[in-house]
Amino acid sequence: KTEQGIALVDRDEDGVDRAFREDVLTGLKQKQKAIPARWLYDDSGSQLFEDITDLPEYYPTRAETEILNARGEEFSRLIGEGRAVVEFGSGSSVKTPQLLRAIHPTAYVPLDISGDFLRQSAAALAEKFPAIDVYPVEADFMREVDLPEKVHSLKKLGFFPGSTIGNMVPRTAVDLLRSMRATLGAEHGEKPLLLIGMDLVKDREVLEAAYDDSKGVTGEFNLNLARRINRELSGTIPVDALRHKAPWNDDFARIEMHLEAIRDIDFEVAGRRFSMRKGETIHTENSHKFTRRSANTLLLAGGWTPQARWTDEKGLFSLILAEA
Numbered sequence: 001k002t003e004q005g006i007a008l009v010d011r012d013e014d015g016v017d018r019a020f021r022e023d024v025l026t027g028l029k030q031k032q033k034a035i036p037a038r039w040l041y042d043d044s045g046s047q048l049f050e051d052i053t054d055l056p057e058y059y060p061t062r063a064e065t066e067i068l069n070a071r072g073e074e075f076s077r078l079i080g081e082g083r084a085v086v087e088f089g090s091g092s093s094v095k096t097p098q099l100l101r102a103i104h105p106t107a108y109v110p111l112d113i114s115g116d117f118l119r120q121s122a123a124a125l126a127e128k129f130p131a132i133d134v135y136p137v138e139a140d141f142m143r144e145v146d147l148p149e150k151v152h153s154l155k156k157l158g159f160f161p162g163s164t165i166g167n168m169v170p171r172t173a174v175d176l177l178r179s180m181r182a183t184l185g186a187e188h189g190e191k192p193l194l195l196i197g198m199d200l201v202k203d204r205e206v207l208e209a210a211y212d213d214s215k216g217v218t219g220e221f222n223l224n225l226a227r228r229i230n231r232e233l234s235g236t237i238p239v240d241a242l243r244h245k246a247p248w249n250d251d252f253a254r255i256e257m258h259l260e261a262i263r264d265i266d267f268e269v270a271g272r273r274f275s276m277r278k279g280e281t282i283h284t285e286n287s288h289k290f291t292r293r294s295a296n297t298l299l300l301a302g303g304w305t306p307q308a309r310w311t312d313e314k315g316l317f318s319l320i321l322a323e324a
């Protein structure tokens with residue numbers, strides 16, 4: 001069963017997402033141009049990301065799926081049945097079935113800012129799991145989200161797979177972890193749980209290949225942001241003058257994605273003029289990698305106490321269960 005989602009994205013009279021415009025204009029004015037990574041995910045960006053997860057170089061999805069498939073019994077024992085599973089940034093919900101099969105929840109609440117994609121995948125999931133009530137909510141999960149009333153009385157499990165937490169700088173990650181506590185009702189009644197994926201630090205070569213694949217799909221994913229700006233914000237960015245870069249930043253333990261100008265360029269976005277010199281970049285994403293300790297420290301700073309931790313056989317990726 002599905003229910004109509006609640007639209008929370010703020011659009012102006014022309015249908016422009018106000019937050020997107022503000023983030024892009026502010027980001028392009030900075031000395032180091034930078035646009036928050038969440039804007040990579042319009043419908044085509046979400047599709048390109050799905051394609052990335054199938055690439056031979058991109059190990060995180062396979063590693064996390066391996067953990068989810070292998071640990072069902074432990075999830076069931078530690079989490080229990082009858083919960084409301086709230087998935088933060090559900091995308092196409094590809095990893096959800098394994099979890100739902102293991103813990104038999106009463107309700108599933110996928111939260112995502114990409115509304116059409118969200119409703120499609122929620123409908124597909126509802127069909128697959130007729131015993132579970134599915135309530136998709138189109139929302140920016142970085143802020144506290146009002147959950148549908150029907151799940152208020154249920155115990156909550158937050159599900160945040162994929163190491164999306166790694167796409168935030170620690171300060172933002174901590175804010176999100178705290179918002180999740182609020183969304184899941186940590187201050188009232190039963191303590192919610194959180195099952196969260198966190199990718200691990202490993203050899204630079206493995207990491208850089210995962211973010212600069214030989215087929216160029218990750219490059220297309222990155223360039224799609226420039227195309228999206230052109231489409232949605234009346235931009236004139238010459239996309240052919242930009243190239244994808246994905247270096248490992250060892251000081252901050254993260255892969256960075258940049259769009260680098262291969263020549264001097266001038267362009268407009270939403271009526272404002274910008275320019276880039278050859279070699280200048282727009283920083284479009286961070287993907288932080290964790291150690292066991294740095295993962296635990298981040299969770300604790302966000303108000304969550306780690307209770308259990310699993311990795312895949314090769315030790316590439318971790319899944320952590322924490323309690324509010």
Ligand code: AVI
Binds near residue numbers: 166211218221286
């Ligand atoms: C969604 N997120 C966890 C991906 C990552 O690995 O940081 C996004 C991504 N960017 C490039 N490739 C994949």
